[in-house]
Amino acid sequence: MSNFSKEITGSVASLHISNNSDMSKESTETIQVEFDGIVEDKHRSYMRGAYEGESVPAGTVRRNDRQWSAVSLEELTKIQESMELETTLTATTLTANLCFKGIPNFSQLPKGSQLCFPSGAILMVEDYNPPCSYMSEKIAQTHTTTSGQPPKRLAFVKA
Template identity: 45%
Template sequence: MKKLIGKLVAVNLGKKEDDLNKSPCDFLQAELDGFIGDRHRSIQRECWQGDKQQEGSIRRNERQWSATSVEELAEISEKMDLSEPLTADKVSVNLCFAGIPDLSLLAKGSILKFPSGAELMVEEYNPPCVEMGEKLAEIYTTNSGKALTATDFTKAAAFSRGLVGVIEVAGKINAGDEVTVIIYQTPRWITKMKNNR
């Protein structure tokens, strides 16, 4: 398995329902159903428009946590020509990493391991949404003075918005923690079996 070492530079908690904000904190306590105190904590969630299932259906919650990286936030900020850089709390994610190249492209099944023993599993890429674009257009300005639109964020953050996933092993996750990323790779026995068909 391929491994990477990165650093967790910020952690955030979103307490209010129907609120895009998350607030910086010192640590997160991960349980098997999500982060204690976070609005996304649950083993299930209601489907919305754009999900694979019918809107309103109840499904397994594959979005117990969300993450981005300082590198991807810098790239998005540059594309949007922002006068001050985007931060993880402003784009409403729980975790912000440094030193993990192409974080948003980590394969489903990849594991993020922390010193406490906590483990997070990647479920999928977190596509940028218009609602977040609207929020950012209200609070950010551009270097050129051009007004931002709701779609500026969705265009700039395509394929670099971050990830969502589930808690694999409970534990405490601290800002400043080193994180070991175990990148998912198809097991050799499956590859071998496919090649021998």
């Protein structure tokens, strides 16, 4: 029988939580994770409404598979370079709860991957959350490119 598991070692670069209506995240030193998500975070819940574009009609109540979100510093750098951004693209900008370093292809981790922490906590990758047009528009409003212009409205989606 072959072993399909592979261990990748990385570390937490930053942590963020939000309970705001504008989806912004605030940095924090620690987070508490329970079965329904990150304590005090807006996305904490067993259920959520389906988003437009999912396989069920928007608003349909379904199991929440987006209780937390994460990015890696390496991928943020690639996106920033691809978009030719003048200012740093951060996990806070993308409203991610966790930012890792040392995992360059973080967004390619397969469903079911386990993120194991020294505390004994384990987060499981549920799905890939693709770049959305809302976030692309937010970046276009808050960042400039190396040419001094705002990025194109959907540049983040394409990056």
